[in-house]
Amino acid sequence: MINIGVLALQGAVREHVKALHASDVTITIVKKKEQLDMIDGLVFPGGESTTMRRLINLYGFYEPLKAFAKMEKPIFGTCAGAILMATEIVGQTEPHLSVMNMTVERNAFGRQRESFEASLKMEQVGEDVEAIFIRAPIITRVGPEVDVLATFDGDIVAAKQGPFMACSFHPELTEDNRMHQHFVQMVRNYHQIHT
Numbered sequence: 001m002i003n004i005g006v007l008a009l010q011g012a013v014r015e016h017v018k019a020l021h022a023s024d025v026t027i028t029i030v031k032k033k034e035q036l037d038m039i040d041g042l043v044f045p046g047g048e049s050t051t052m053r054r055l056i057n058l059y060g061f062y063e064p065l066k067a068f069a070k071m072e073k074p075i076f077g078t079c080a081g082a083i084l085m086a087t088e089i090v091g092q093t094e095p096h097l098s099v100m101n102m103t104v105e106r107n108a109f110g111r112q113r114e115s116f117e118a119s120l121k122m123e124q125v126g127e128d129v130e131a132i133f134i135r136a137p138i139i140t141r142v143g144p145e146v147d148v149l150a151t152f153d154g155d156i157v158a159a160k161q162g163p164f165m166a167c168s169f170h171p172e173l174t175e176d177n178r179m180h181q182h183f184v185q186m187v188r189n190y191h192q193i194h195t
Helices: 013-020 033-038 049-058 062-070 080-085 178-194
Strands: 002-007 025-030 041-044 075-078 086-089 100-105 116-122 126-133 138-142 147-152 155-161 164-167
Touching: 002 013, 002 033, 002 178, 013 025, 013 178, 025 033, 033 062, 041 080, 041 178, 049 062, 049 080, 075 080, 075 178, 080 086, 080 100, 080 164, 100 155, 100 164, 116 147, 116 155, 126 147, 126 178, 138 155, 147 164, 164 178
Parallel strands: 002 025, 002 041, 041 075, 075 164, 086 100
Antiparallel strands: 100 138, 116 126, 147 155, 155 164
8 A cells, every 4th residue: 555645734635635546545634744754645735835835834844845855755736736846936036845846937827717727638647638727837947857748828737857746737626637646656656666
């Protein structure tokens, strides 16, 4: 069995739990930093990135999350979760966790009323992957070690760097769980190598 955590500080935690379901997966709703020691992979849900960072600091998660990433355990960030993972944020002097060599621009697709759905071709995942964009960021730059998984109208909306994957949208709000199952396989691969 592998154990995948969903960081439960903010966002659609229950929807991520449902999308991660598989016969060999135990899911931990992570509310305390000590729980990071028992999981093999972690999902950062969407939400509001500055609020999430404030809660990460408030509950003592910052250094444990940095250590988790340094162990190269898989992390999947959606929407605000992708912002947490970036090394650079447009208009912001300091990044958050800096685990993926990419630049993101917050709310690049507009405000709440500009929310929309799209069908994306996702490298390594599949065709016609359902995506819901809500106040979504855009990945404006990726480093040479980062694979672009999907674009929308020429903008990067999903990327992967080694054990880390990020997307601008909310796959957990659709019935299409292929991105989550791809992440589950990433965690399986990590677990097989490290056990």
